[in-house]
Amino acid sequence: MSEIHYYRRFKGYDYGQGASLFISISTAPRENCFGAVKEASVHLSPLGEEVLASIQAIPRFNPGVYLFGHVVMPNHTHFRLYLPPNLTNPLAILGRSIRRFKSYTTNLARKMLGKDHLWQQGYHDRLCLNSRFIEAVERYIVYNPLKYELFQNQARCFHIEEPLNSPRFDPSDYWKGIGNPALLEVNTPIAALRVSRSITDFRPVLKDISSFIRQGYVILSGFISPGEMAVRDMLLGFPHAKIILVLADIMPCDYKPDSRYLIPLQEGRFLVIARGNAPDEFSRQGCLQLNEEIIEIAKAGQGTCLYYQ
Numbered sequence: 001m002s003e004i005h006y007y008r009r010f011k012g013y014d015y016g017q018g019a020s021l022f023i024s025i026s027t028a029p030r031e032n033c034f035g036a037v038k039e040a041s042v043h044l045s046p047l048g049e050e051v052l053a054s055i056q057a058i059p060r061f062n063p064g065v066y067l068f069g070h071v072v073m074p075n076h077t078h079f080r081l082y083l084p085p086n087l088t089n090p091l092a093i094l095g096r097s098i099r100r101f102k103s104y105t106t107n108l109a110r111k112m113l114g115k116d117h118l119w120q121q122g123y124h125d126r127l128c129l130n131s132r133f134i135e136a137v138e139r140y141i142v143y144n145p146l147k148y149e150l151f152q153n154q155a156r157c158f159h160i161e162e163p164l165n166s167p168r169f170d171p172s173d174y175w176k177g178i179g180n181p182a183l184l185e186v187n188t189p190i191a192a193l194r195v196s197r198s199i200t201d202f203r204p205v206l207k208d209i210s211s212f213i214r215q216g217y218v219i220l221s222g223f224i225s226p227g228e229m230a231v232r233d234m235l236l237g238f239p240h241a242k243i244i245l246v247l248a249d250i251m252p253c254d255y256k257p258d259s260r261y262l263i264p265l266q267e268g269r270f271l272v273i274a275r276g277n278a279p280d281e282f283s284r285q286g287c288l289q290l291n292e293e294i295i296e297i298a299k300a301g302q303g304t305c306l307y308y309q
Helices: 046-056 092-114 130-151 204-215 224-239 259-266 284-299
Strands: 019-028 035-038 042-043 064-072 075-085 124-128 175-179 190-195 218-221 242-246 272-277 303-308
Touching: 019 092, 019 130, 035 130, 042 046, 042 064, 046 064, 046 075, 046 092, 064 130, 075 092, 075 130, 124 130, 130 259, 190 204, 190 224, 190 284, 204 218, 204 224, 204 303, 218 224, 218 284, 224 242, 224 259, 242 284, 259 272, 284 303
Parallel strands: 190 218, 190 303, 218 242, 242 272
Antiparallel strands: 019 075, 019 124, 035 042, 064 075, 175 272
């Protein structure tokens, strides 16, 4: 029984320079052995508690391996491990760490539940190559219970509506969307946002946008420039802020919203939309065209345009 599929997946990467890995392991056959999710929190069973303790013990029993974000879900677990530079045979250390964890918890399941098989064969590992990926993985881990609950009870938060129809759209265009389409209603005030990359002090922009939020405006943007991303992050923290994100590219059939958008989706104050089904190479011209489309959507009903430069 081989558990070294990561050799094939990252064959060209030198693990001796250090590696941050996002690990996922599922029960066999996706059996809910570890508890239940209620109100976006995992209520662990006795076996789930043992699995959590075993994950937390990985660094103690495997010197050189560091544990970061981790979560035990009803039928799977996620955690992020770090292998520092200059380890001798780091992949062997990684494989041995996972095998120890799986073997120990399987023995516990046999004693506690009479189960001879707890985990699916192998495990899924993904190499985190930059800080942005690491941040996304840590968010994913933190929000996984909420995501799980939404899948179970509010699947609409992940349902792609297509075509997404609105009087604000050009009838010749084909749009898709996930979230609350009511944010596109003609009588809903929308502010199309654009922030120039030349702006480095975002505080005046954030203060101004806050006044529009208090007036009930929905903020519509591609949130591409640093200033726009700063506004997006501020809006996500406002419990009453309403946001429409326009993707710069297509929305594939397996598209899943970023974890940071789950709470606004649940609260009905978020919508992500994308036009068409043919991918376009993102370029300056494409960015300018996206900005024009965003302005047209805002102008097609009650709305305004906010351009900071």
